[in-house]
Each structure stands twice: as structure tokens, then as C-alpha cells.
Amino acid sequence: MPIEPKILKGFRDSLPAQEIVKKRIISRLEHVFSTFGFVPIDTPALEYTEVLLGKGGGETDKQIFRFTDNGGRDVAMRFDLTVPFARFLAAHAHEIALPFKRFHIDKVWRGENPQKGRFREFTQCDFDIVGVDNAWADFEILSIMNESFTAMGIDKVTFHVAHRGLFNAFLAHLGIQDHSVDVLRTVDKLRKIGSEATREELEVLTGSSEKANAVLSYISPAAGTDFLERLENLSSLAGGEQEHSGRLREIYHLLSDAGIASKFELDPSITRGLDYYTGIVYETFLDDLQTIGSVCSGGRYNDLASMYSPERIPGVGSSIGLDRLMSGLAELDSPLMTDTASAHVLVMVVDEKYRTRCIALSRLLRSSGLAVDVYVASKKAGQQYKYAESGHIPYAVIAEDGEKWTVKNLATRETVDGLTDTQVCEHLTKENA
């Protein structure tokens, strides 16, 4: 009796058409990170629960995959790449030089209820600079975000930027700093629940409709205003120019000098619900598909590593949610998602007697940089064409008598025949160029 090949709720297989695209995206991102001198690290999928839950508790507790291992240890699967990075920094403080610029692309696991675009296993792509607290590092992370989306061929994207410190200064100025965590969580829901529901929640929290309105007005900038106008307004709402608004202004000028400021919008409604951010925070929205939420988020956190270490290591970073981004790109019919050919060419085997020739030709074509699939069995031509089609392979090569070959374009059905090995190679490398 066969076992049912079922998969756990919230988990997925990745079929080749999906996985080819995912690897392509990851490869482009890794290239961008490398050109900025960022280096890869890795941490275990499984850690001591105490190590992972030291901070962050709350909702995460229930959502974690946690168990007792065969050695009686209380362990858990990592639910993000940030907490393990903080642990990593404390564990390897003497092996790494600061500023440390790292990226980490791998899976994380959460037991939350699966919904559209959300899974219990998903891939995060984090990049961070730790060891410095200045506008330059903040700017470099923002630059990499911009380069990353450019490298993925996504130009219709906007980075929404705010400053947690400035917001806290505003709350203090308003006299409601004691409610700051709850206010932040409420404001974080604005996009989901709308401004009226947000205002009501804020009124309950602050016990004052005046203060609720003030918060709502802070997080709702006037349409048509630009980055610097908004910054000036936020500054004055927070009691005047100070450190945090100065930092944001400096970052803006660096973005402006680099010619990329137009991609960045000052959006004070961005707070990032999590409580470890202390400076700039940001979220990223696809212009044509804002409803799926942020596809790249992060900010400055100046106290994270302190969970594990008496030292204070400031940091700034960002994380691309690859699965959500890919769902979005699929919905937008992005060209990035469409090229999923398993090879450039299928060498068809219509008769076993051609086998040695087919192998020799494949080797020649591969040495010219082509991806060559050989059918490894002699089946009817129809079946082999169907196979090529299922793999989106654009060309087929068929052996003829007299050491010659026919090349067929499988989209147009055009054929060129009587080609020698070398001619096949020339023809296909030209077509593929």
C-alpha cells in the first residue's frame, strides 16, 4: 500500500519553472551584494530556543517550530535571519572586523496560519552593515536596495522611508511616549485597516481625540509634498530640528548626490511593528501591486546584539521577502518569471546507432557555453518534441545520415539541415547570443 505523498500545510515543493527563476533572482542579488563588498555567512536552521526567543517573544512564541531534541535540548527552527545574526556577532566578535557587511539568503520557518503569499517555510534575503552608526551606512543599504531591484529588472518600485527616532521624539513632544510601542503597532496597520479605524484605535490608546488626530496628521503627509518639505513638517511636529531629522536630511542628500533620490518617498506611516528599530525604517512597494505589502523592509537597530553581549554593536539592514516578491512578479507577468527553459537545445536521439555522435556533439556544444539536454533514449520523435516543449527548450538537433545534422527552431518550426558538427555549434551560439 503506497504512502500518500502529501505535504504539510503551509509548505510547498518548488517545481523547476519556479526554482529556475528563484535561483536567477538570488544569483542577481548575490552579485549586487558582492559588488558592494558584502560577504555571505550562514547559521544553523536549528538553535537553542532560549537563544532565539531571548527578545522578540510575544506573538513569535506561538508561531515557532519548537521541540525537544533526542538529547533533551529545548530547540527551535529559526524564524528569521536577524536574531541568529545577532547571536553570530556575539559568538564571533573576535573573528570579524568592523564595519562588517554581510548578506544571508536562506529559509526560515514560522507556524503562522498560511494565507495568500504567506507560507510556513519561506526564503529571506538579508543584508546588513554592523559596527557603524552614521548616514553613510544607512545610505549604502538604501543604495543596495535600489541596485537590487534594478538588477531584478523591476523599475516600478518605491522605497518608503521614515525614522523611528523622529517618531518617538514626536510622541514625547505630544506627551504619549509611554504608549509608543502600542502606537507604533497601530500605525503599522494603517495600510491594512484604513485611517478611520486607525484614528479610533489611537483614541482608545491615548484617551484623547486631539492626540489621536495629531498622530494621524503626523503619519499622513500632504499629497504633492516632496521629501524635504515633509521632513521639515515632521521636524516641527516633533518639536523642531534635532539629531534624527538631521540624519534623515543627510541621507537624503547622499541619495540625491547619487542620482537616486526620486525612488525614495518620506512616508511617516512606516514604523515597522517590531520594537528593535531605533533609527531609519523603510518598506518597499511595487508600484503596480501595492496590495501585497512590502517586499523589502528593514531599518537601523542599535541595540540588537546586546541580547548576547555587553558590547553595543549598532547596525542597519534590510530584508527582501523572496517568496512574496515572486508571487507579486508572477501576478504582474514580469519577464523575469517567464524564461524557464531547461536547456538551450535538445539533442534528439531517433536511432541508437547515432548515440556516440550525439554524445560527441553535446560535448562540443557544451564547451561553447550552451546548455545541452540529450534525450538519453531512442523514442519516437513526437515524444521527444513534446518533452522539449515541456522544458521550454527553444531548439532541437536531429542526426542525419552522413555525419550531418538538422537544427530546428521549435517555436517557428524552421529547420536548417545538412550541417556539420562545427556548423551546428556556430548556428546555435549565434541564435543564442
Add this chain to the structure above:
Amino acid sequence: MPIEPKILKGFRDSLPAQEIVKKRIISRLEHVFSTFGFVPIDTPALEYTEVLLGKGGGETDKQIFRFTDNGGRDVAMRFDLTVPFARFLAAHAHEIALPFKRFHIDKVWRGENPQKGRFREFTQCDFDIVGVDNAWADFEILSIMNESFTAMGIDKVTFHVAHRGLFNAFLAHLGIQDHSVDVLRTVDKLRKIGSEATREELEVLTGSSEKANAVLSYISPAAGTDFLERLENLSSLAGGEQEHSGRLREIYHLLSDAGIASKFELDPSITRGLDYYTGIVYETFLDDLQTIGSVCSGGRYNDLASMYSPERIPGVGSSIGLDRLMSGLAELDSPLMTDTASAHVLVMVVDEKYRTRCIALSRLLRSSGLAVDVYVASKKAGQQYKYAESGHIPYAVIAEDGEKWTVKNLATRETVDGLTDTQVCEHLTKENA
């Protein structure tokens, strides 16, 4: 009170110098697989325990990370990539075209006791062809093994090949086919326990010193004999030429036609302890470091998918144990392990007033394909040189007054000064070429 940043026994962090090499190796392997038309897939890290343990039980049971999730499901972390692949094939039978050629590189977890080169979390790199049972597919997997080691710059490697079916025919001819599983497991230990201990175990198993000697003689080919001579000898020990020896001979001729036969040794002591192999089996040893064991193993399995499906899907595949291979390469001081520079060049920032120029130069250098790390803070030059050294960065660029730059080779300490932006770019791209 900070939490101790400890890691679970048998688990490791991967620091940049290690992870850069790992990514380089994986990238080269993925390139090889792609040039053969192999496509990537992925499966969940977590599966129903029943799905993973359907077959293979025994020792694996105790070594698995198994627990009850928050939904009360009996789940386990995958302990290899083969069982999930069999489940994948049954689950997606109607979405994939046969022959299906896939690769899968990712982590697996086993609770076994950690020892040198063995960890509880490690990366496997599997490639398989399913849907055909012929010499051509067997040959293609062997070719890819050869190409993979070539791509990794490892030429001192030997592939040890045997045939499980031929061995079973030999056991039947000897009248001890009922003990085949135990005999296979014993023979599999030959390399570890030596021939005398193997002989003794075999004698206990078969109850006959004559039969034990016959088995020992089968698995110990005469030194100096070549592939075809050994094959003939094994054939006759197994009762004469038959299907399995014919298959091995055909594979040998394909290897020979492809000019790579000298890398493959017929070694009848290779059995692969696991019981799902039915045809050719192989292990791979680094010539200069045989003691670490096989770094790439596999074989033909014609009944694997039947765990989940009434259909019989034949397959052949191989798996590279990346962690063990990397331990071995490190021990051999392989050049593959040494180039771990985090960037081509460090743009040093000796004065904040040069910041905008440094950013502009970095952008220019990156657009020429260079990996450029900017120090993102103005610290003493000595500290910045130390930072470059720790990242094995070969060049530094330092701003001079008058819009000029100095380039310094950090190994030779040679400097070139008075360069314009464009000249820096030309100089570094030439040095890097």
C-alpha cells in the same frame, strides 16, 4: 544578563571565508548541471514523519529530528534529498515530463553523533535522471560527476564503480542470496575494518569459510587488472555473462568513447550499504585523501518511487557531500579554498569632505564589474588597512586633493598616485583581469 550565544552540538556557523568558497563551489556545480539540461527543484525541510520513514527505517529512525508540531502532526526534518525526491515524483507525476533530470542542493539534518567531517546539519548536492533505465542515463550521471570535479579544479580523483545486480547474481550463484542485505552491509565496511575482519563476519553470516572466501575474492580484484579484465572475471564468478555485466560493459564503452574511462575504476567492493540500489553503484575518492571516505556517491535505484506510487519509475543519481568535500579540500590546501577576498578594492575614507567623491568613484568602479567596498566612516588609515587585510582585499584607493586618487597594492605596498577617476578604473580593471 546577556544570553550565552551558544550553538547546538553538531551545528556550525559558516564564516565568510568558508561561505564564499561554498557558494563558489555550488555555483560551479550548478553551472555544470545546467549545461547538461538538469533543472533545480526544492522540497520542504519539514515533512510528515510517515512520508520520510516509509522506507529506510532502521538506524535512520533514531537519528532523525522528529517532533509533534503545534497542529499535532508527527513531523520530521529531512535527513536526505532522495526520499523527498521520491515523494516529489509521486506528487507531481502529471506535471513533469520523463526523462526528468533534476538537481537539488540544500541542507539535510541527522541527529547522529558528530565526528570529524560529520555534522548534524550538512549540505547535499544531488543530481538524478528518472524515467529511463539504460546505460546512457547511467553514463550521463558518471559524466556529470567527472565534469563536476573538473569544474571544481579537482583532477586527482577516482570514481569507483560496481554493479549491485551483478553482485546479487554472484550471491545467488553462490547460493547465499537470502543473506544478501547483510552481506552487502558487511562488504560495505571492508574499507573501514580491513579484509580479515570482513572475512570473519562473512563466515559467521554464511556459515561457511569457503563462501566467505569466495565473497572476499569477488570484492578484491587482482591489482594491475583493468576495467574490462575485472568485468570478465566478475561475470564468470557470477555464473557467466548476463544482463548486468552487459550493462556495465556498455557504460564502460560510452566512457571510453567520451575519453574519460581512465577516471573510472571497477571496484566490486563498492556496494553502498543502503538497500534501494538495484544497478550500478559508485563512490568517489580524492586520490591524496582517501581516508575521509567517499565525497560523491550514488547509483541506480529502480523501485524508489514505489513507496508512494503504484507506478515504477526507474532512476539513477549521485550525491556530492559538500561539507566532507570542503573539509578534504582544506586539508589538501586546495587553491579553491584560498581566494576569499571580500572585494577587489577598498575605497578608503580619510576625510569626510571626500565622501561624495568616494561614492561617485565606487559607482564608476562597480559599473566596470569590480567589487568595491567603501569604508563608510572616516577612521585612521591604519585601521582601514587592517580592515582591508582581514577581508583579503588586494587594493586600496585613497583620495588626494585636486580630485586625484592614489591606488595601493596591499600585498606589494606599491602605489600609483595622481590618478583621475577614469585612470583608477582602468588601472584596477587591468590589474584584476
